[in-house]
Amino acid sequence: MEDVLAARLQMALSLGFHIIFACIGMVMPFFMAVSHFLWLRTGKDLYKNLTKAWSKGVAIFFATGAVSGTMLSFELGLLWPRFMEHAGPIFGMPFSLEGTAFFIEAIALGFFLYGWNIFNRWFHWFTGVIVGLSGLASGILVVSANAWMNSPKGFDYADGKYFNIDPIAAMLNDAWLSQSIHMTLAAFAATGFAVAGVHAAMIYQKKNVSFHMKAFKIAAAFASVASLLQPVSGDFSAKDVADRQPAKLAAMEAHFHTERGASLIVGGVPDEETQTVSHAIKIPGMLSWLAQGDVNAEVTGLADIPKDHHPPVAVVHYAFQIMVGIGAALALISLLFLLSLWKTAWLTRNWYFAIFALATPLGFAAVEAGWTVTEVGRQPWIIYGIMKTSDAVTPMPGIAWTFYLFTIVYLSLSVLVIYLLHRQIKVVPLVYDKSEPS
Amino acid sequence: MSVIVTFYLCFSVLLYFLLGGADFGAGIIEMFTSKKNVTRTRKTLYHAIGPIWEANHMWLIIAIVILFVGFPSIYSLLSIHLHIPLVILLMGIIARGTAFVFRHYDAIQDGMQGLYNKVFVISSVVTPLFLGIIAGSTLSGRIDPNATTFAQAYVYTWFNLFSITIGLFTVALCGFLAAVYLIGEADNEHDRLRFVEKAKISNAVAVGLGGLVFAAAAIERVPLNDWIFRNPIGLTCMLLAALSLILMWRWINRKRPTVMRVLVAFQVTMILLAITSANFPVVVLLSSGDVVSLSASEAPMKTIESLGWALIIGSLFILPALYYLFYSFQKSENTVQ
Numbered sequence: 001m002e003d004v005l006a007a008r009l010q011m012a013l014s015l016g017f018h019i020i021f022a023c024i025g026m027v028m029p030f031f032m033a034v035s036h037f038l039w040l041r042t043g044k045d046l047y048k049n050l051t052k053a054w055s056k057g058v059a060i061f062f063a064t065g066a067v068s069g070t071m072l073s074f075e076l077g078l079l080w081p082r083f084m085e086h087a088g089p090i091f092g093m094p095f096s097l098e099g100t101a102f103f104i105e106a107i108a109l110g111f112f113l114y115g116w117n118i119f120n121r122w123f124h125w126f127t128g129v130i131v132g133l134s135g136l137a138s139g140i141l142v143v144s145a146n147a148w149m150n151s152p153k154g155f156d157y158a159d160g161k162y163f164n165i166d167p168i169a170a171m172l173n174d175a176w177l178s179q180s181i182h183m184t185l186a187a188f189a190a191t192g193f194a195v196a197g198v199h200a201a202m203i204y205q206k207k208n209v210s211f212h213m214k215a216f217k218i219a220a221a222f223a224s225v226a227s228l229l230q231p232v233s234g235d236f237s238a239k240d241v242a243d244r245q246p247a248k249l250a251a252m253e254a255h256f257h258t259e260r261g262a263s264l265i266v267g268g269v270p271d272e273e274t275q276t277v278s279h280a281i282k283i284p285g286m287l288s289w290l291a292q293g294d295v296n297a298e299v300t301g302l303a304d305i306p307k308d309h310h311p312p313v314a315v316v317h318y319a320f321q322i323m324v325g326i327g328a329a330l331a332l333i334s335l336l337f338l339l340s341l342w343k344t345a346w347l348t349r350n351w352y353f354a355i356f357a358l359a360t361p362l363g364f365a366a367v368e369a370g371w372t373v374t375e376v377g378r379q380p381w382i383i384y385g386i387m388k389t390s391d392a393v394t395p396m397p398g399i400a401w402t403f404y405l406f407t408i409v410y411l412s413l414s415v416l417v418i419y420l421l422h423r424q425i426k427v428v429p430l431v432y433d434k435s436e437p438s
Numbered sequence: 439m440s441v442i443v444t445f446y447l448c449f450s451v452l453l454y455f456l457l458g459g460a461d462f463g464a465g466i467i468e469m470f471t472s473k474k475n476v477t478r479t480r481k482t483l484y485h486a487i488g489p490i491w492e493a494n495h496m497w498l499i500i501a502i503v504i505l506f507v508g509f510p511s512i513y514s515l516l517s518i519h520l521h522i523p524l525v526i527l528l529m530g531i532i533a534r535g536t537a538f539v540f541r542h543y544d545a546i547q548d549g550m551q552g553l554y555n556k557v558f559v560i561s562s563v564v565t566p567l568f569l570g571i572i573a574g575s576t577l578s579g580r581i582d583p584n585a586t587t588f589a590q591a592y593v594y595t596w597f598n599l600f601s602i603t604i605g606l607f608t609v610a611l612c613g614f615l616a617a618v619y620l621i622g623e624a625d626n627e628h629d630r631l632r633f634v635e636k637a638k639i640s641n642a643v644a645v646g647l648g649g650l651v652f653a654a655a656a657i658e659r660v661p662l663n664d665w666i667f668r669n670p671i672g673l674t675c676m677l678l679a680a681l682s683l684i685l686m687w688r689w690i691n692r693k694r695p696t697v698m699r700v701l702v703a704f705q706v707t708m709i710l711l712a713i714t715s716a717n718f719p720v721v722v723l724l725s726s727g728d729v730v731s732l733s734a735s736e737a738p739m740k741t742i743e744s745l746g747w748a749l750i751i752g753s754l755f756i757l758p759a760l761y762y763l764f765y766s767f768q769k770s771e772n773t774v775q
Contacts, residue, residue, distance in 0.1 A: 056543050063539035067532045070495065073502045074528055077517030084506055085514040089737030092507030096745050099503045100752030103496045107759045110493060114767065165738045167745075396521045396592055409529065413536060420544055427545040 004390045006399040007079040010406050012375065014068065014075055017410045019371060020364055021065030022142075026135030027191035027222070028058045029112075033129050034218050040121055049432035050215050052116075056424055059113055064417060066106070068410075079399070083382050083392035086162050090155050091148040093167035094141035101141060105134040136184065143183045144176035150374065151175035151244050152383050178240040179374070182233045185226045186370060189330060190363030192223025197360025202425065204353040211433035213347070220356065223363070224334035230327055235290065241377075242291035245384060246300040247309055248377035251316035253287055254280075255301050262287040262299040267321055270313050275303055311379040319372035326366035333359055439739075439746040444719065444732055446749045447504045454497035455710065456615065456703050459608075461494050463616025465534065465562020466609065467636055468555075475632060480555075484542060486623040493760060495535070507745050509735045512722060516572075519581045523568045523596045530565030533557050563609055570608025574601035577717065578660060582725040599654040607651050610644035611706055618686070618702040622695020634690060641683075665716035672712045679708035 001009075032054045039047035073095075077084050111119070111127035119127075148154075154170030155162050196219035199212040242249045249255070254270035254277045255262060264287040268280025285295035292299070302310055333355060340346040382389040393399075464483045471479045506513040517524065534557075541554035575581065575596040585591035617637035624630040655662035666672040686701040717723070722730035736742060 056545070060539060060543050063535055066495070067535035070499055070531055070535075071528045073499055073506075074517070074524055077506060077513050078521055078524055081514035081517045084517070085510045088506040088510035088513065089508070089741040092503070092737075092741065093744055093748065095503045096507055096748040097752070099496075099500050100748070100755060102499065103493065103752070103756050104759060106493045106496050107756070107763050110763050111766070118766065163738075165740055167741050394518055394521065396518060397588065402521075402525055405525070405529070409532065413532070416536070416540065420540060423545045424543075431545070 001400040001403070003397060003399045004393045006403045007393050008389065010399065010403040011075065011079055012372075013403070013406060013410055014072055015375075016368055016371065017414070018065060018068040018072055019367060021061050021068060022139060023187035023364075023367065024061040024191050024194070025058065025065040026132065026139050027187050028054060028061065028195070029128055029132030029135060030188075031192075031195065031218050031222065032058065033125065033132060035214065036125050036128055038214075040125060046211055046214060046433065050211065053424065053428065053432045054215070055113060057421060059109075060417060060420055062109060064413065066102075069102075078402075079394055080382065080392040081394050083387060086387070087149075087383060090152075090162065090165050090167060090170045091145050093171040094145045098138050098141040098145075101134045101137040105131055105138060108134060139184060139187065140180045143180045144171055144173070146374070147175035147179040148173045149382065150179070150248075150378055150384050152386055157386055174244060175240060178233070178237045182230070182237045182370070185230045185233055186363075186367050188222050188226035189230060190367045192219045192221075192226060193330060193333075193356075193359050193363040194361070195219035196223055197356050197358075198421075198425065200353040200356035201360070202428075204350060204357055208428055208433040211428065216356070220337045223330075224337045227327070227330040227334040231331060234324070234327065238290055239293065242299070245378070247302065247305045247311060248316070248373075249291060250300060250302045250305065251311045251313045251377055252320040252373055254313055254317040255287060255299060256303050257301040258298060258304045259301065260288065260298045261285045261296050262291075262301075264290065268317075270317050272310075272313050309380065311377050316373055316377045319369040319376065323366050323369040323373060326362050326369070330359065330362060330366070439743045440733065440736055442746045443504060443508050443742050443749065446746075446753075447501060447508070447732070450497045450501040450504065452707060452710065454494075454501060456706060457494040458497060459566065459612040459706070460615040460619045462534075462562050462566040462609075463612035463614065463640075464620065465559050466566075466613040466640075467616050467620065467633075469559040469563065470613075470636065470639075471632075475629075478629065479632075482620060482623050482625070482629065486620060493763065495531075504745065504749070508737050508742055509732055510737060511735045512730055512732070515581070515583065515722065515730065516576065519583070519591060519595045520572050520575055522592060523572050523575070527565060527568040527572065530561045530568060534561035534565055537561065566608050566612045567605045570605035571596050571601045573608070574604030576722045577713070578658065579723040579727075580725055581722060584726070598658055600651070600658040600660050603647065603651045603654040607644065607647040610640055610647050611709070613640035614644050615702055615706060618698050621690075621698060637690075662713070666712050669716040671715040675708040675712035675715065679705045679712065682708070 032051050035047045035054070036051040038044070039051060108127045108130040112124065112131055115124045115127060118124075148170050151174040152170075153173040154166040154168070156164045196216050199216040199219065202212040203209050203216060238249070241252075254265050254268060256270075256275040256277070261284065263282040263284045265277055266281040266283065268277040270277045288297040288299055289295045291297065302313065336346075336352070336355065340352065346352045378384055380388050380390065382392045464486065468476065468479055468483060502513075537554045537558040541551055541558065544550055544554070575598075578595075578598055578600045580595045580598055580601075582590055582595070614637060617633050617640050621630055621633040621637065624633055652662060654660075666676055682701045682705045686698060686705070689697060689701075714721075717729075719732040720729040721732055724730065737745075
């Protein structure tokens with residue numbers, strides 16, 4: 001395997017692994033804060049037990065996210081030393097702030113996990129909220145560092161040299177806001193549906209229904225709000241990408257030829273050789289409207305972009321279809337949840353919980369697909385328009401071996417974490433909800 | 439501002455060494471604890487590091503971020519030439535962190551515990567070993583940016599006597615740090631004496647390995663003797679380290695755990711200073727005789743300035759919170775007893 005490819009795969013694997021843990025670690029504290037709040041307000045022990053049960057999961061996810069994040073801070077250099085040597089001083093600002101946010105998160109988590117019965121109850125609740133807020137801040141900061149790679153700002157570049165560096169301008173680049181909003185909503189939607197789905201599956205099996213119902217409602221409420229807002233944020237992101245990275249947009253849509261009134265291509269099989277798409281549904285004018293807000297606007301096609309600046313079209317196009325498809329499905333399921341607030345009879349129906357149970361992995365599938373769109377869509381650049389990924393890679397040969405090693409480690413960790421969660425759920429009737437021994 | 443950033447870099451490396459080191463050491467102590475006592479040791483250990491271990495490892499992240507933002511060429515140089523030990527270090531970090539949490543949070547206590555324990559203790563040795571090897575390699579004078587063979591560029595940079603003995607020495611120091619720290623955590627006399635015993639053994643081992651480091655330096659032609667004994671700061675540090683060691687052993691039975699902890703931390707700090715002060719601000723010695731210094735590798739002024747402010751503002755939040763975390767759990771522990 002070529003070193004650049006191996007390095008890209010290893011990075012993709014590491015980020016793809018970390019992103020799940022990071023999302024859960026930053027969103028779950030908010031779910032806990034709600035159930036914790038309900039316990040403090042109502043005094044119902046079920047809410048306290050739910051908070052505790054969730055906090056066990058959070059501890060597992062947070063620790064795994066923390067170590068996989070530590071690994072990433074090294075991997076940036078291990079795999080892309082040439083990139084980091086130049087980019088570090090420019091886009092490092094959000095990382096230095098993230099260091100603080102993450103540190104506070106770790107401290108607050110220490111207070112929260114070990115502070116039951118030690119502190120004032122509201123102070124203890126507050127530390128849990130801090131875990132969530134600082135996690136959220138970390139997430140936004142890391143995403144704005146990534147946004148800089150898509151939309152480099154805060155420096156001048158000539159003859160391979162970087163000068164007039166302004167780290168604050170780099171952090172507040174053109175893409176940070178749209179990317180941060182999209183990722184934050186995605187984190188809430190994906191985590192919400194994953195958590196709601198797990199509890200829905202238990203309700204479906206009629207196990208500890210009242211316990212799981214409380215958990216389900218909190219998670220599904222967050223998920224639904226986020227999923228319904230996501231299309232709006234997606235539209236904002238799409239217009240932004242159309243503006244800054246025409247090649248990425250063209251690859252997302254498999255749009256080969258520049259035209260006015262461009263059609264939106266749904267599905268289909270793109271062929272980069274012949275620059276055609278077969279078996280697709282075309283909606284006339286829709287792409288122009290989505291990209292520019294005008295059905296007659298011109299949208300640049302890949303044919304008008306130099307071939308060595310093309311991202312891999314098929315991967316980006318498929319990933320984009322998956323993301324949008326799942327996003328739409330989850331928005332529909334969210335409507336179902338909101339309707340069930342009136343149609344409470346649904347909350348006793350099997351089909352209702354079956355739908356949520358089946359949706360458990362969908363949010364994270366969309367997150368991975370979306371991440372693929374933004375990362376693969378930026379190729380061949382590591383700093384868009386400035387530095388190519390192939391120029392950034394480490395000179396050390398044999399990266400394929402470390403890629404295999406990391407693959408084994410991440411695979412076994414994934415299996416272990418799922419196994420641990422399974423065991424957490426298994427003990428619910430014994431530890432958290434003794435009312436219905438099963 | 440460069441001074442502030444440099445200070446924060448050294449400060450986080452030192453704190454990682456002390457706090458993270460004690461944390462690794464706890465795993466090393468567990469490895470050398472007999473089956474009869476190991477369950478109790480594990481409990482004491484969890485009690486001691488449970489609430490703070492995540493925070494202890496944050497110092498590594500802070501140091502790395504300062505390095506790649508403020509001193510990017512050093513970060514990239516080390517990332518390239520110490521790729522292999524860094525990857526092993528990462529494996530150790532991920533294995534240890536997850537094993538520690540999994541063994542506590544696994545809802546069902548069964549045979550899996552054996553696996554977590556095994557992974558935890560092995561990675562508790564491997565991680566500081568490679569941390570020490572990496573630290574030693576920066577001063578071993580083996581890093582060669584113009585190397586032509588794989589072995590010269592990526593293997594001998596760290597696979598040499600000096601680096602490896604520094605690695606072993608680090609492991610012993612971690613064990614020593616942890617043993618002294620745990621003396622204060624023991625809730626009965628029997629356990630206390632056991633940790634005193636462990637502290638004695640790890641102390642002796644550390645001294646022995648320290649001697650080996652000097653021998654290896656002589657063989658590898660690393661002028662360690664000159665750095666320490668022909669440099670007033672190095673020499674003073676060495677003497678202070680020796681003095682604090684003597685004081686510590688004289689007072690070991692007075693049951694003042696805080697004094698012990700301060701002394702042992704002071705001692706390790708002095709050892710680190712003794713080794714590094716002669717070259718500072720040079721942090722990497724290359725095989726060509728060229729040196730890489732922090733001041734010459736600094737990022738542009740604007741970056742250093744914003745990094746400095748980020749660190750200052752960050753510590754206004756972090757340090758009080760961290761202090762309160764240590765304080766609260768120390769207090770709650772006393773009331774529990």
